[in-house]
Amino acid sequence: MKNKNLPSGTRDELGVQAEVKESIENKLFKNFRNRGFRKLTTPVLEYSDVFQPLNADNYRPYQLLDDQGEPLVLRPDLTLPVARVMATTGVDLPVKWYYGGDVFRVKKQLSGSYNQLTQAGIEIVGYRGLKADWECLDVALSGCREMAIKNVTVELSHAKFVAVVVDQLGLPEATGDSLKQALFNKDLSKFDSLIAPLKQSDFGDFLQEWPWLFGDFDQVMEVVDRLPEIPALQPIISDLQSTAQFINEMYPDDTVTVDLSIPSPQQYYTGMAFRGFTEQSADYLFSGGRYDDLLTNFQKVKTSAVGVAFDVDSLVERTALPADTPQSLIFFNDDQWEAAVETLAKTPNSTLCLTNDREAAKRLAASNGSQLIDLTKQVK
Numbered sequence: 001m002k003n004k005n006l007p008s009g010t011r012d013e014l015g016v017q018a019e020v021k022e023s024i025e026n027k028l029f030k031n032f033r034n035r036g037f038r039k040l041t042t043p044v045l046e047y048s049d050v051f052q053p054l055n056a057d058n059y060r061p062y063q064l065l066d067d068q069g070e071p072l073v074l075r076p077d078l079t080l081p082v083a084r085v086m087a088t089t090g091v092d093l094p095v096k097w098y099y100g101g102d103v104f105r106v107k108k109q110l111s112g113s114y115n116q117l118t119q120a121g122i123e124i125v126g127y128r129g130l131k132a133d134w135e136c137l138d139v140a141l142s143g144c145r146e147m148a149i150k151n152v153t154v155e156l157s158h159a160k161f162v163a164v165v166v167d168q169l170g171l172p173e174a175t176g177d178s179l180k181q182a183l184f185n186k187d188l189s190k191f192d193s194l195i196a197p198l199k200q201s202d203f204g205d206f207l208q209e210w211p212w213l214f215g216d217f218d219q220v221m222e223v224v225d226r227l228p229e230i231p232a233l234q235p236i237i238s239d240l241q242s243t244a245q246f247i248n249e250m251y252p253d254d255t256v257t258v259d260l261s262i263p264s265p266q267q268y269y270t271g272m273a274f275r276g277f278t279e280q281s282a283d284y285l286f287s288g289g290r291y292d293d294l295l296t297n298f299q300k301v302k303t304s305a306v307g308v309a310f311d312v313d314s315l316v317e318r319t320a321l322p323a324d325t326p327q328s329l330i331f332f333n334d335d336q337w338e339a340a341v342e343t344l345a346k347t348p349n350s351t352l353c354l355t356n357d358r359e360a361a362k363r364l365a366a367s368n369g370s371q372l373i374d375l376t377k378q379v380k
């Protein structure tokens with residue numbers, strides 16, 4: 001019998017913890033609405049095909065069958081359901097959506113991380129230019145600022161960087177793929193053996209440094225400068241540079257880093273991606289990126305899109321929980337209900353005392369250190 005256990009990786013949230021989470025969500029939603037985003041809600045259950053564009057290793061969903069035997073999943077992501085909605089409804093573009101809810105991802109047993117996460121995010125569909133990416137970053141960083149989360153590090157990356165450089169190396173496809181894997185897994189001996197034949201080429205200097213191509217923005221760019229000219233790389237570099245500059249100007253207290261040696265955080269990203277961290281924890285605060293091809297999976301026309309989602313649990317973790325102050329208890333007779341409710345409305349942090357007699361009410365107030373407001377005494 002498991003009637004007292006929780007499924008692994010899930011949790012109950014009680015009192016202050018749940019209330020802080022609710023107030024954070026409400027603040028985020030208010031910000032989204034103030035910037036002109038509209039709310040979109042989608043079901044927790046979806047057909048598993050909706051999530052085909054996800055990396056199956058990291059986003060293994062909980063699976064179940066509907067009454068027709070069709071495979072369903074608990075949603076492991078909230079961006080793909082938005083893409084499904086966009087493909088099936090004739091909404092005019094451009095459009096800006098916001099959403100909130102739980103996603104479910106089966107993690108490795110004993111990994112210590114939760115399988116149920118609360119996200120709150122936005123998706124901007126129909127704008128091709130960098131301004132839409134910057135709006136996502138501004139929403140993310142102003143949100144952190146409002147939650148009093150200081151010293152955020154924004155890590156930029158780009159979904160196409162690795163593929164564009166590997167393409168230039170003139171390697172057979174399978175070797176190129178092995179090189180990418182060795183780079184992503186930081187398998188240095190494999191990486192070194194694969195780049196050995198290229199050591200004397202124009203790429204030699206760069207390749208040696210590639211597995212360490214993350215960290216301080218300017219230092220990484222110095223290494224990128226060692227690459228021979230690659231026209232397809234220019235727009236990538238210039239987007240990263242102008243975005244770093246945008247963040248530095250708008251959020252001088254935050255730090256911008258870049259990682260050009262990782263796989264894209266989501267398989268569906270096609271452009272710049274960004275994640276926010278603070279020093280206290282490896283969990284990210286927000287994660288987002290551009291996905292200009294995703295909507296073509298669902299419909300014929302290519303549509304530009306970019307979005308970002310907060311990890312709400314991670315925001316809660318970094319928020320000081322207020323101390324639980326005892327409530328005032330309002331004790332009243334059965335025929336004083338109206339008066340009791342009036343007192344309730346006037347008295348901050350109060351609650352109705354539902355005991356039948358005064359002695360029980362006194363005991364209850366004493367046991368949790370509350371003040372007792374006794375309305376029965378006022379009856380003549």
Ligand SMILES: N[C@@H](Cc1c[nH]c[nH+]1)C(=O)O
Binds near residue numbers: 123309
């Ligand atoms: N759905 C992404 C975040 C995102 C929102 N929009 C674009 N990306 C994630 O969970 O990592």
